[in-house]
Amino acid sequence: TGFGCEDSHHALHDFAWTPDGDLVFRESIFHHSQVETPYGPVRQQNSGWFRFEPKRHRLTAFGTHQSTNPWGVTFDDWGQHMASYPIYAQAFHSLDPAYPAQHPRPVGLRAYSGTCGQEFVDFPNWPEEMQGGFVKVRYKPTNRVEFHRWNESEFGYDEEYVSNIIFSRNLSFIPVDLRYGPDGAMYVCDWYNPVKGHAQYSLRDKRRDRVSGRIFRIMPKGAKPQKMPRIDGAPIGQLLDILKRREYRYRYWAKRELRERDHPEAKAAIDSWVAKLDPTDPRHRHHQIEAVWTYRGIDATNTQLLIELLECDNHHARAAATHQFRYWHDQFDNGPALLRKLANDPSGLVRMEAAIAASYIGTPAALDALLDTIKHPNIGHLSYAIRTALGSRMIEPLWKGNADFIAEHPELAVFMTAFNLRQKMSPNKRYSAKDAQFDSQKNLKVVKISAVKERMLYDITQFEVLVGQPVRIDFTNPDATAHNIVIVMPGASEEVGLAANEMAKDPKEAQRGQYVPKSKKVLHATRMIAPLSATALRFTAPKKPGDYPYICTFPGHWIIMKGVMVVK
Known part of the structure; x- marks a missing residue:
């Protein structure tokens, strides 16, 4: 066919009809495609979308950028394309660059693997508060069926996690797709397999279950099945209505x-x-x-x-x-x-x-x-x-x-x-499924901290969190010197800072340039980030209230580049 076949795990997938009648599908990383068409060859590599117009036999490649396993595709009420990597795929429809170039990664935009399908809630037998939101299935790092809101902003759309509909600690539960049925129930396809990975386990692993599989039918409590309108063979006027x-x-x-x-x-x-x-x-x-x-x-x-x-x-x-x-x-x-x-x-x-x-x-x-x-x-x-x-x-x-x-x-x-x-x-250059799971927590505290250019200071020197609260620090460094954020035990700033100074005397540590001491008094730390770059630090706040200092452990910086996380 001309489509890449280097890795079956990332081969063509996500086939869906667009609202205007084209067949859209995708292939993932490690593939190289060169498809002969009546209009000339269509080339793409390392992940991207294809759009096929059946009546004209025209194939179009668009939205190429490096990604991993971007499974799951649907369209909202106004025909906006939603996927997983990226979530708001509508913004990724520009034609590809000249082969073999690719578009930039979607840095700072929500995009991750680990999900396999989405479906918007629009059947009237579902609760009013869910209308316009969507249900998605997630197969890693946790196995669950989730409900999200679909939020519009001035420059696009984003998801907002609300709650789980199905959750299991049995890792054999692997939801891989879902779809509304004609009765208004939502059907979830469960691969149900004790072995998930294709690289972590042999393809001949005896634990692989090639027979079992389950379909879950989700219907809101008290809801009655809907009667589907006639479609097959219906008069054109009825179809239009x-x-x-x-x-x-x-x-x-x-x-x-x-x-x-x-x-x-x-x-x-x-x-x-x-x-x-x-x-x-x-x-x-x-x-x-x-x-x-x-x-x-x-x-x-x-x-x-x-x-x-x-x-x-x-x-x-x-x-x-x-x-x-x-x-x-x-x-x-x-x-x-x-x-x-x-x-x-x-x-x-x-x-x-x-x-x-x-x-x-x-x-x-x-x-x-x-x-x-x-x-x-x-x-x-x-x-x-x-x-x-x-x-x-x-x-x-x-x-x-x-x-x-x-x-x-x-x-x-x-x-x-x-x-x-x-x-x-962007602090979220590499946004994983694990990161997405952490960020979906309802009481997540997001703190944005920046180094002050040419001052060796943080712009935020104090912030408050609750005991046991999930916290994400987005740290940016516009300075000409490398910086980090290291959160330490109360009263441990000087001890940790001096230990970082000592690390600079070790040629190997100096070459590594991270300067985070191996100490039980270091609770959480970002990597040392270069000038004009950023990173994100995710952690759960301590269970004990108190004032927890954060410092930059680049040798000598900790003396003045510091702040306090107040845990209440």
């Missing part, structure tokens, strides 16, 4: 069925359905977006409808319509002007979609629109979308290495410098 339902899976299945119908007949029916939509319906804009997705699923267009959505007052609808603009842009005489307007939209989500669309259009006019997005506030997912669009294979040659162009657009150099610095300064 299903698109008004809240339940994503019903809409998903209805669009699958519509794509198999006669396309001219389906388009005529959609045209009529759109014309009869009630503008006073609270979900009116969503119904229109469903129509846009259905048009594309049958390889049709409705530019008038897309224009209406691009100009409406609902930013979710504008963002979803801008996402579609990447595919229909050549249907508009004023396409460049439209993209420019979207790039300056007041909504960060719309500007994000405009930046990504620029990578698909790939013209000088698209680059102009992309540069407009830089002129507005941009951090987090929006910043990442802009950076990856600038690095995409059609956009990058338009500016990189062009000294005159860069001189004419100083905002470009400013953006790239700021982005690279944020990448380097």
